[in-house]
Amino acid sequence: MTAAFNHTRTYSAKKVAPINDPKSAEKQVNVGDRGMFSELNLEHKYCIKHSSDQPKVISEVFENTYSSVHGARMMISSIQGQTLSMLISLLKPKICLELGCFVGNSALWIADGLAKAFPRPHKKQAAGHLWTCEIDPKTAELATSNISKSDLAEYVTVVNSSGLDFLAKWDKTKQFDFVFIDADKGNYINYYEYIVSNNLLAPNGLIIADNVLFKGQVSKLEATTHYANPSSVSQKIFNFNLHVKNDPRTEQVVLPVFDGMSLISLKK
Numbered sequence: 064m065t066a067a068f069n070h071t072r073t074y075s076a077k078k079v080a081p082i083n084d085p086k087s088a089e090k091q092v093n094v095g096d097r098g099m100f101s102e103l104n105l106e107h108k109y110c111i112k113h114s115s116d117q118p119k120v121i122s123e124v125f126e127n128t129y130s131s132v133h134g135a136r137m138m139i140s141s142i143q144g145q146t147l148s149m150l151i152s153l154l155k156p157k158i159c160l161e162l163g164c165f166v167g168n169s170a171l172w173i174a175d176g177l178a179k180a181f182p183r184p185h186k187k188q189a190a191g192h193l194w195t196c197e198i199d200p201k202t203a204e205l206a207t208s209n210i211s212k213s214d215l216a217e218y219v220t221v222v223n224s225s226g227l228d229f230l231a232k233w234d235k236t237k238q239f240d241f242v243f244i245d246a247d248k249g250n251y252i253n254y255y256e257y258i259v260s261n262n263l264l265a266p267n268g269l270i271i272a273d274n275v276l277f278k279g280q281v282s283k284l285e286a287t288t289h290y291a292n293p294s295s296v297s298q299k300i301f302n303f304n305l306h307v308k309n310d311p312r313t314e315q316v317v318l319p320v321f322d323g324m325s326l327i328s329l330k331k
């Protein structure tokens with residue numbers, strides 16, 4: 064399923080809020096930024112206020128999803144999106160994979176970075192591209208529609224597939240330069256293992272895994288001596304973090320950004 068092609072960029076004009084205006088931080092906080100948390104603390108608001116403005120098309124997907132789609136809290140925050148976009152614009156990854164597309168919010172952030180890394184005009188084959196997997200057909204359709212309304216559609220292909228099925232069919236001669244893991248938490252280890260064991264991560268490739276602190280519950284598990292329900296999300300993420308930490312093939316940094324995200328690369 065390939066999203067439609069559209070050339071018009073719709074980025075918002077750069078607005079600088081008055082530094083001393085106590086209401087300005089509030090104004091710039093998007094409902095979608097709250098995501099997993101009902102309230103943002105002062106520091107998080109400050110970070111949003113002093114980071115670059117979000118592209119308008121992505122704010123609109125945030126807002127529309129919040130007002131009409133069940134599970135909107137699953138979306139990455141704008142701070143995470145800005146981080147993904149900036150890393151991608153600098154690393155210039157050619158082959159990108161996302162596991163867990165939902166409505167296309169994080170895919171748009173990745174595409175935003177790709178558009179900066181591979182600005183138009185470019186030969187289609189020479190630009191970076193994102194394949195993003197979504198298991199639910201209706202959600203994949205919505206993602207395709209959201210992305211086709213943006214000017215970033217040429218950088219993204221939404222695939223209605225489970226992540227593991229997609230990987231099983233992937234041409235093993237093509238390595239991923241960037242992978243964002245944000246699908247079912249019980250498969251995080253399987254996604255990671257499939258990619259690393261099959262040599263599908265490029266030598267300078269980067270894997271980013273989302274929700275690795277899962278609402279603060281994962282570090283609490285470490286602090287207690289008993290294990291949680293093995294089927295709980297926090298236990299699955301706990302196992303994933305430990306698995307990567309103990310893997311001699313890779314290095315990782317676990318960042319306390321929003322709900323936690325890990326950056327993982329092959330050991331040099």
Ligand SMILES: C[S@@+](CC[C@H](N)C(=O)[O-])C[C@H]1O[C@@H](n2cnc3c(N)ncnc32)[C@H](O)[C@@H]1O
Nearest residue numbers: 137138139163165168169198225226245246247
């Ligand atoms: C946390 S949400 C993704 C949020 C998205 N990355 C964002 O920030 O905008 C997880 C998504 O993964 C999808 N999903 C669940 N299991 C999956 C699987 N096995 N393969 C692919 N997608 C899956 C869910 O339907 C859901 O839409």
